[in-house]
Amino acid sequence: MERVETDxxxxxxxxxxxxxxxxxxxxxxxxxxxxxxxxxxxxxIHTKITVEELLEHADEEFHGWPTxxxxxxxxxxxxxxxSYDVQQTLLVNLExxxxxxxxxxxxxxxxxxxxxxxxxxQWERIYESIAFRNPIEPIKKSQKTRRLQGRRAVTPIKKxxxxxxxxxxxxxxN
Numbered sequence: 001m002e003r004v005e006t007d008x009x010x011x012x013x014x015x016x017x018x019x020x021x022x023x024x025x026x027x028x029x030x031x032x033x034x035x036x037x038x039x040x041x042x043x044x045i046h047t048k049i050t051v052e053e054l055l056e057h058a059d060e061e062f063h064g065w066p067t068x069x070x071x072x073x074x075x076x077x078x079x080x081x082x083s084y085d086v087q088q089t090l091l092v093n094l095e096x097x098x099x100x101x102x103x104x105x106x107x108x109x110x111x112x113x114x115x116x117x118x119x120x121x122q123w124e125r126i127y128e129s130i131a132f133r134n135p136i137e138p139i140k141k142s143q144k145t146r147r148l149q150g151r152r153a154v155t156p157i158k159k160x161x162x163x164x165x166x167x168x169x170x171x172x173x174n
Contacts, residue, residue, distance in 0.1 A: 029054030
């Protein structure tokens with residue numbers, strides 16, 4: 001169990017934000033599925049489930065996210081043969097691990113562990129925080145030549161000040 005916690009902590013400190021979010025949903029889905037199997041007196045080893053199903057168990061918004069990096073973790077977790085009580089303890093410990101190692105704006109494990117679902121507003125904030133562009137940074141527009149209804153092209157003022165070869169030769173000859 002301690003190895004699982006240290007592995008999760010390492011992933012959270014070394015991975016990009018989208019992976020930090022996905023590992024939280026994955027661990028919630030994995031623990032929920034495993035605990036349900038144990039409650040139903042089934043062995044998780046005999047019950048097949050995909051990573052996509054585990055993530056969708058946490059939230060359907062994870063549909064389409066890359067999952068190949070999580071696939072080995074399912075078999076490793078099942079191979080541990082953790083009891084129901086140990087998994088309950090792991091659930092509580094993972095909540096602490098995620099609080100310590102994941103930024104507050106993308107910490108969703110506590111919400112999922114409490115049985116709540118993520119709202120549209122929460123997902124919008126999450127997507128803003130994992131965007132590749134800084135949302136505060138203004139978008140730079142390129143200045144293009146525009147046509148004004150049948151008249152000559154209007155070039156932006158900054159572009160008009162460029163020197164031509166003809167202007168450079170006149171300046172040098174004077």
